[in-house]
Amino acid sequence: MSGEINVTNPDKPKQVLMVIANPSTSTTLGIPVGFWGAELTHAWHVFKEAGYEMTIASPDGGKCELDAWSDPRDESKYSFGDLITMGFISTPEYMALIDETPALKDVNYDEFDALVVVGGQSPMFTFRDHEGLKHALKTFYESEKVTCALCHGTAALIDVKLSDGPYLIEGKTMTGFANVEEEFADNYVGQKVMPWHIEDAAKERGANYVQGGRFKPFAIRDGRLITGQQQYSGAEVAKLVVQALGT
16 A cells, blocks of 8 residues: 555565455345455455555456455354455555555556455356456466455456466366365255356366365465465465465
8 A cells, every 4th residue: 555664575565466356146045245354354464464556457447345244343243253355444544445446457467476356255256257357367477476365256257368378277277166175064054055166166177175074274375376265265376376476
């Protein structure tokens, strides 16, 4: 954020582009869906401690919304104990970044060292077919920059093809929201939540899909590709980014 003093690295801090989903509607549940708070805020916290500077964008720009269950203030209390997200949403300067996101088409990718695509429920309905987001992932990866996605944000990776033809994730070791976690969510809600599954789609594209256990923090790095399993993996992804980039 402009105006902040960067004590950790005052000379040339690393720049991270974080992409959150635009609001959408679940085609299975018929409810409003957005991005998952902790996947943004926990990664943000790690990056801040490393002295990085972050920019939040969205595929189409404009005001974005947290998935209700990821908001510590929500009456469900599903994320009531998430103090990092509570601190973020209680800071007006940070929430302004969510209220007025630039569209990817207006972002200069040359200015950034890494791309982090945040998950949530909306990505499963909006990310996979978004040409601008696929272009961003391809551009960062082929520019040999650190390229990341986590949880259902990995939906954006499934159909990305490289310039020489193969899918980006073909032959890559990666993770994302696991089938066992989808099954838990379906049982918790009482019906099918997602129209398709990350794990199945990744395997269909030739990826070496791995996971660290149901709802366990887990992230994996394969060269410059970093992926996180689910909503508890934001900090794990960010730590691998810092490991890859340094400070």
